[in-house]
Amino acid sequence: MFFFLRSPSAAASFAASSAAIRAVFSANSSLKTSFSTLSQLSNSLQNEKNEKLNQVSQESIQKEQKQVKKEKYVFAQLNEKQKEFLDEVIRVDQAGELGANYIYQGQIFALVHKRPELKETLNHMWEQEVHHHNTFNQLQVRRRVRPSLLTPLWKVGAIGLGYVTGSISKEAAMACTVAVETVIGGHYNDQLRTLMKEFTVDAIEKDNTSNLIKNPDFQSSEIEHLKEIIKEFRDQELEHLDIAIENDAESAVPYWLITDVIKLICKSAILTCEKI
Numbered sequence: 001m002f003f004f005l006r007s008p009s010a011a012a013s014f015a016a017s018s019a020a021i022r023a024v025f026s027a028n029s030s031l032k033t034s035f036s037t038l039s040q041l042s043n044s045l046q047n048e049k050n051e052k053l054n055q056v057s058q059e060s061i062q063k064e065q066k067q068v069k070k071e072k073y074v075f076a077q078l079n080e081k082q083k084e085f086l087d088e089v090i091r092v093d094q095a096g097e098l099g100a101n102y103i104y105q106g107q108i109f110a111l112v113h114k115r116p117e118l119k120e121t122l123n124h125m126w127e128q129e130v131h132h133h134n135t136f137n138q139l140q141v142r143r144r145v146r147p148s149l150l151t152p153l154w155k156v157g158a159i160g161l162g163y164v165t166g167s168i169s170k171e172a173a174m175a176c177t178v179a180v181e182t183v184i185g186g187h188y189n190d191q192l193r194t195l196m197k198e199f200t201v202d203a204i205e206k207d208n209t210s211n212l213i214k215n216p217d218f219q220s221s222e223i224e225h226l227k228e229i230i231k232e233f234r235d236q237e238l239e240h241l242d243i244a245i246e247n248d249a250e251s252a253v254p255y256w257l258i259t260d261v262i263k264l265i266c267k268s269a270i271l272t273c274e275k276i
């Protein structure tokens with residue numbers, strides 16, 4: 001062996017072979033590490049997936065149990081304060097959705113012929129507003145809630161706001177959307193908080209009518225349904241807000257003035273609509 005290594009070329013070749021063998025071992029070991037990391041990653045993803053599945057199935061079991069429990073009860077009527085709040089919710093939301101519907105119509109009218117590439121985006125948001133408006137129209141009829149007495153004013157104001165911002169520029173129209181949807185998103189969240197906290201109703205067990213349950217931990221199906229509607233619409237309003245930001249709302253000049261003024265108009269309209 002030592003004899004063999006005395007030859008310089010043999011020594012060089014031996015050194016090269018050793019380096020190659022070390023490289024193969026090192027690659028093998030780093031490959032093993034990578035495989036182990038990959039397998040850990042796959043395990044953790046699988047665990048996460050299982051946890052989510054468990055959570056979903058737990059939630060659906062709880063929902064079913066709650067439904068079965070609910071069927072055992074007759075619900076008391078809402079009290080006067082709750083009824084008054086519910087009427088205000090439906091009145092203001094119906095007027096707000098009517099306003100949003102007309103704002104988008106004004107923007108489409110002013111903007112689409114100049115910027116045809118916006119047609120699809122504006123129509124998508126408008127169609128959702130039409131659905132929101134129709135839903136609150138139906139609720140208004142079902143609960144016999146009177147509409148806002150200022151409805152004609154909201155129509156003219158909203159279509160004017162949409163037309164003016166759309167005529168200024170695409171960016172101004174989108175800034176208007178940011179302002180409106182920010183206020184409406186917050187307004188829907190406020191309503192959801194109140195509906196969750198202050199709308200439990202007393203209930204009587206069907207099999208035992210003398211057993212009055214005070215403040216059960218569930219709500220009447222009417223309130224549950226209303227909360228679902230508001231949550232769905234709130235999410236769609238926030239989607240409109242994101243679309244407006246993606247479409248350069250913040251490049252409107254002056255952005256802060258346009259958004260602040262429109263936010264103020266929306267907040268005043270909300271306060272007025274609840275009562276008038």
Ligand SMILES: [Fe+2]
Pocket residue numbers: 097100128129132233237
């Ligand atoms: Fe809406």
Ligand SMILES: [Fe+2]
Pocket residue numbers: 100125129181236237240
């Ligand atoms: Fe919207």
